[in-house]
Amino acid sequence: MMSRWLSRACRSLLIVGACTSFLVAAPIQAQTPSANDEIKDLDLKGGNIGISVVRLDGTPVLETNAQRRFLPASSQKLLTTIAAFHFLGDFENSGWPRGTVLTVESSATDAERPNVRLIGTGDVTLSVAPDCQLNCLSTLAETLASSDFDEIGSVIVDDTLFRPPYRPDGWSHDDLKFAYGAAVSALSADRGEAAARISAPRQSSASPLFSWTSYPAFETDVSAVTMNSGSQELELDLQAGSNLAVFSGNLPPGTTLPLRFGLADPTNYVGQVFRAMLIERGVNVTGGVVRSSPNSEAGHNSRVELARYALPTPNPSETIEAILHESSNIDSEVLLQHISLTLADRTPESGIWLVEHILAEAGAEDYEYDVADGSGLSVYNRLSPGAMTSALSWASQQEWYEAWYPLIAANGEDGTLSRRFVASFLPGMIRAKTGSVYGTDALAGYFTAASGEQYAFAVFINDSGLTHRQARRIIDDLVLGFVRDL
Structure with a gap:
């Protein structure tokens, strides 16, 4: 009551400038006198x-x-x-993100099969989408496949520009499974997301149909999802560190939902996709995906770079x-x-x-x-x-x-x-x-x-x-x- 009375008193005394000392304490100054009461209400x-x-x-x-x-x-x-x-x-300025780099380098363990290294520069616009038109990882795969390197050893993923993939402190567990909660990495694609769809057929089916529209990111279980008419109530349980997403709830027949997941390890995902792209293009890949680390690079002076390719710098x-x-x-x-x-x-x-x-x-x-x-x-x-x-x-x-x-x-x-x-x-x-x-x-x-x-x-x-x-x-x-x- 006192603050409301004070506001009215100030408005009446404002004509003679007598409310200067009161206005300092008022929640909102006198340029819009009605706003004080409006906010209180x-x-x-x-x-x-x-x-x-x-x-x-x-x-x-x-x-x-x-x-x-x-x-x-x-x-x-x-x-x-x-x-x-x-x-x-x-x-x-060079501080802004640069394009993703691919190098081919000699292998310390197999002179016949060089390794390839994907070097992340913090460019989240890199894409592995099947319909990619710009800044595509497939461009690097096609470049390598058309070169003289038809057999390679390991795919090394180098995200050492930043610390290993992480999520900031204070991000809710419920956020981590969705696209907007993707982990931060110097090497990621499609902003650290993977895409899929889930649908309930109109005809009878044992369970809904789940399919990836991007490269697969983890295992899924949809057996607990019912397909009854009525409301749509789809729940997802994807625990941090788990490779299994469990769906539950109800999906009415005839419903199809697009899904986007935030990846916990975008770096490894990019490496796995790139390895698959090389194999699809006829390159013999004898090794797996290996993450680079400052410690693992202790002997890097013995490494010889045989070739280097880079995608264009993204527009900041x-x-x-x-x-x-x-x-x-x-x-x-x-x-x-x-x-x-x-x-x-x-x-x-x-x-x-x-x-x-x-x-x-x-x-x-x-x-x-x-x-x-x-x-x-x-x-x-x-x-x-x-x-x-x-x-x-x-x-x-x-x-x-x-x-x-x-x-x-x-x-x-x-x-x-x-x-x-x-x-x-x-x-x-x-x-x-x-x-x-x-x-x-x-x-x-x-x-x-x-x-x-x-x-x-x-x-x-x-x-x-x-x-x-x-x-x-x-x-x-x-x-x-x-x-x-x-």
Whole structure:
């Protein structure tokens, strides 16, 4: 009651400028007096909301719980790309991903059969898909098959640019089996995913039909899936470290579902696929797939490189768009690894430190953030709305801002904002990154207000009993109000 009375009192006294001292403590400043009551009246189903709107020079305009810590979800990808532009430089800089390399080298154990080595450079756009048109692993297989090397020993997979395949701390077990939870590796294909389909025939069948649409990744068991009419309730149990995926639930007759899995070891998968590609093209492969490691390369001076082939360097802007438009987790995590490499570190910790360095340089207090990964999927991430807008306003003052800003998804145009703010304003007036995990919804970025001035903003809702649709509606209504009133 006191805060509501204070808000009304300030509005009446604002004419003579008597409320300056009160406005510091008010949840939202006087430029939009109705917003204070509006936010108090929101039914967040037990949740919390944090809001920060600042001018591009960093001046706060609207604040509610602006210094409180929230789970930012995928809006954190803004920080990863900011750090990439700041520490990796322009797209010609060698710090950005390069194309996958294939070498043919003498074997220490078999002089007649050289080994082949696939060297990963952190290029997640490499593809093993049957219909691949660009950056295809099959191109390297065909090149080798058409050369003089018709018999080889082992396929060595070299992912030593990063540490061995891993998932960041704080990723939920439930995330790991899905495509967006693929492990991070310097050598992966199709963003660490494998694709399949499962279908229930209309005619009687003992069990549903499962088939891989990519190269097989593991064993599957669909015997527990029923095929009754009614609701579709398909469950998947794929334990970390297991090579068996067990399906259960119900699949109505006539239903076909596409499936995408996140791989726990993308490196080995690429090696197995490449070995199969060589055999299909008539190359005699006598050995298996061997993972390279710093220790196993102790005698590398005796190795003689006989040939080298490389795929084209990927376009870094496509990586940024995959992160900011499609919210790709694996692109974000691989990019964080490249940021770490600027400090000669194979682990992501240096990249995390550099992201936090930017937050500190932008003026955020150290208690306002804890960065755990590059994608925002970790439940250990914490970020205040004020820390986010501090980084966004700081970014707007950097020389690379004009190159980075257009790569953020625009309302009504592309990515995760293609269907948001569609009818209200001209497309492109809001450029922002969404965020969504269990109990969390977020939106952060920039908007151009009706006055023509540009602002940075962040709105986080955490621990809410709302559905994602309900939470997004609240966030969108608030942002539209900011655009209209500022």
